[in-house]
Amino acid sequence: MSESSGLPRAAGTAAPTGARPRIRHNDYSPLVPPPLGGWAPHLPVSVVIPAYGGQHRLDLTLAALATQTYPPGLMEIIVVDDGSEPPLRLPAIRPEHTRLVSGADGGWGTAHALNSGIRLAEGEIVQRLDSDMVICREHIEALMRWHHLTDYVVTIGAKVFVQEPDLTAAEVYAAVGEGGLDTLFDMESAVPSSTEATIRRLDGLRASRNPYHVCTGPTVSFRRTLFHTVGGLDPNVLRGEDTEFAYRLAMSGAVFVPDMQARAVHLGLPAQRVDKDSTVRVVAPFLAHRVPLRRDLRKERGRTWLVPYAEVVLDVRGAAEAQVGAAVAGALGGSLPDVAVTLVGPWAELPEGRHQVLTDPGFETRLVREQFRYDDRVRLVSAPVPDPAPVPFRYTGPVDVPLDRRSLELMIKAMTENLNGMLVVEFPDGRTARLERTDAVNRARLLAAPGEDLAEVIEQVYGVRRGAASEFWPPAAKDRPAKAPRAQSAAPKDGPGKRDTGEPAGRDTGEPGGHDTGEPAGRDASEGRPGRSAPQPAALVNRLRTAFRGR
Structure with a gap:
């Protein structure tokens, strides 16, 4: 029903890679438009x-x-x-x-x-x-x-x-x-x-x-x-x-x-x-x-959403089924309810047809596949897709360090406070994990020159934050110092009194909130509340070192 308009085709009008202005966040100040009527357009x-x-x-x-x-x-x-x-x-x-x-x-x-x-x-x-x-x-x-x-x-x-x-x-x-x-x-x-x-x-x-x-x-x-x-x-x-x-x-x-x-x-x-x-x-x-950034629209627990808020990528090649299970449980059982897990493994290399069951060289890999192949929240891939969009956050970390219940939420909060494009988490044994913002990584891909380090471009246009694992893996209860006694409010002697639970007023759901900010807006349960001591980094470091020695 339509015909060609006869418009001229623009050839080679896009700015070449590497020549695009490197705009930080959404500050387009480096772009200076010509005055209306004072320039010569050429783009159809x-x-x-x-x-x-x-x-x-x-x-x-x-x-x-x-x-x-x-x-x-x-x-x-x-x-x-x-x-x-x-x-x-x-x-x-x-x-x-x-x-x-x-x-x-x-x-x-x-x-x-x-x-x-x-x-x-x-x-x-x-x-x-x-x-x-x-x-x-x-x-x-x-x-x-x-x-x-x-x-x-x-x-x-x-x-x-x-x-x-x-x-x-x-x-x-x-x-x-x-x-x-x-x-x-x-x-x-x-x-x-x-x-x-x-x-x-x-x-x-x-x-x-x-x-x-x-x-x-x-x-x-x-x-x-x-x-x-x-x-x-x-x-x-x-x-x-x-x-x-x-x-x-x-x-x-x-x-x-x-x-x-x-x-x-x-x-x-x-x-x-x-x-x-x-x-x-x-x-x-x-x-x-x-x-997913509309956190105000995702307040119900137990729901499954079309686009997850965060993707957790784990390389499980050579990992035991129990180890993978703990890592997946940590990712899906955290304070963020809308998380998807991608398991990278040699799934295509598992031979089909008749094979040994108990002595199969791929015994652990097969167990992992059977455990998660029917879980809609878990994907089994040979390699992760380069671009997770429209998922806004992607975490990539070692499979033998399961995420704590609040690790992912704390990472996203730390990174988005200054709208960083990447967070690098440093473990005591020298290994690292990283959390990336999808928009920042894709901006860097647009701007990077051939062979240029993508992380350096992300630093220029969004910023890169580094932090110790102790910031995002809160210490276990046995490692925390004892709470100081809290003062009790005296109730009227002859009247009913409200029992002091020792908890701050207001429901703490542990969920991020806020309207379309792209970051968890709920108050951190460990910040600014009377009667709660700050996490002790030294205790967590010892805990992580013990876990690594016991692998």
Whole structure:
């Protein structure tokens, strides 16, 4: 149903590996965009518009796109009709290269429509735009200028919400073409986007820990190659698909750049104003399963989630079944409930068919396989995948040092306090383990020159923290000093009194909490509580040395 737009293909436009600016966290200050109107674009862009009904609003959106400052020869528009009845049509006022296509067979919804349109796109850059947005004349240019600086940015436009006035496409075309977006709408009564307050508070997202959270979809652009790298949008996510997609972009190492000069008006009030309760509730289960950093959505114990919060990788080649069992139990039985385990072993080398059972050279390996091959939380692989995305954290450590109940939680907390990209844990015998942030490692892969040490690049763009094992393996109860007696509160002599349990007030679940911070936000049970002594590192070191000697 679609035809080629005839857009020029950009060859070799991506910055070469090693020449990309090394942006630390989300501080894109090294990127200096040219002034609007003062530069010469060369990257072709495909504006993809998912649409379901709303012909009149679509007409206004296309009218505004028809008078952009970005060169028409470098811009194509793909409108994806997501099953509208009656079918949508292309209006008379529209950009030169505009196509109307249907969503691919077998699906529906915004994510499905976007995937259908982007697969047909010919531009180097993809601009996603809602079909009820009237954008300013410089909108596309403002966002595209960042993509000309480097190839791993995601740009976000500004927007406000208005009650839709009675407008024609001709009026929108004329006003936007004259730079008069404000003359079309009553901007004083416009409802600002809640994300823009967050953008301003976090210095344009330069100080944001999780900038993907404000990437809510109506106007956002990214490289088409990046879209394919992360696998496109998830068509099973019917609401919140933009946030879930942005999360995966973040895990790929992308930098998020909002540009408030890319102004837009959203026709109609935000859904939260219409039905806030249902709007929030319908999104929650989709994000809970797919965005592990949303710790506020994963409070129930005993649940299994689609995307784990952390992956524990253990090389079990040559290890005894009992040793592996203890290591797996330590990983899955800790204070973090949503952990997956990857066991690296010679599974493919085990011969099939008739074989000796009790005297099999692979006796221990077979036992390990039978113990865990049916556990959905455990994977048996010959080698771990290089990229664990969308899992945000990966721990790799020795199989003969099982994780303590709180080890993984304490490591993540220590690393995320300063948004480090890697934590190196040093054991008393000289061995090490490491915990990695997926987004940091993938950023480093984008930036590293051939042969360059990845850890050095992670240090530059996120930071690397080192710590002794005693920080993350709390001492056993027998090694802890005795607690000092706590003062008892006197109860009224003749009245009922509350028994003093010796525990601080409030329930301590040992679980990380917080809203979308990417780190455990619950208070550490060993910090700042009266009557509790700090862990003694010397005792733990002795304990670990004893364990190593007894292996």
